[in-house]
Amino acid sequence: MGIENEERLDTLEPKLDLPAERLAAVRHKLGEHNGVNMSIEVSDTFVFKDPENMGPAFEGMIGPETGYYIYSRHYNPTVFNFSYQLAAIEGTEAAYCTSSGMAAISSVLLQLCKNGGHVVAAETLYGGTYALLKHFLPEKCNITTKFVDITDLDKVKDAIVEGETNVLYFESISNPTLVVADISKLSEIAHEKGVKVVVDNTFAPMILSPAKLGADVVVHSLTKYFSGGADLIAGICCKKFQ
Known part of the structure; x- marks a missing residue:
């Protein structure tokens, strides 16, 4: 990255x-x-x-x-x-390519959050990501997560603790429940409080451009739509520098 x-x-x-x-x-x-x-x-x-x-x-x-x-x-x-x-x-x-989508997600979160860090995340997430945030990161890294309804902007705003929350994490279109996030408005809310926005765009390649809508980092599990044939495991982290 x-x-x-x-x-x-x-x-x-x-x-x-x-x-x-x-x-x-x-x-x-x-x-x-x-x-x-x-x-x-x-x-x-x-x-x-x-x-x-x-x-x-x-x-x-x-x-x-x-x-x-x-x-x-x-x-x-x-x-x-x-x-x-x-x-x-x-x-x-x-x-930056990684060995899997979860490798991309975990490396980004560990880069942006230190010991004692805090994440606000959508309650509808890919199962592996939910397990990482719910169990592994708090138990092994002292990084906690508040899960919220990402479509309720007021709840998202209330969940972000200025000075404590490091990352707002959500999927552009959630896997597998297909909840669509308002990337622009969510990014505005996060940036007003100095929080980085990480968007998993696995379900919307070639359709949405989260970085153009305010996201700081975009991740993909290339195993899904980019692969197309269920014949590889890979991930990617995409970063803008502004």
């Missing part, structure tokens, strides 16, 4: 507001031998042909955005290109 890439959205015109338009405008990368599709990278580690750049790479001063890779657990060219495209779809400056 912390990797910036000046190429990521430089090719996008401000007028491109639809996910499909933003994706189509991203510079397409050819394969290693000029194939119409980018080559798939299967290496786990990478060689430095210029050893003087190893130090800056390991210190995080240079990285994938300038063509330097260390270990595929961090990034490899295939995953980086995929992240680049997901950032375009969501209209964010950066995106």
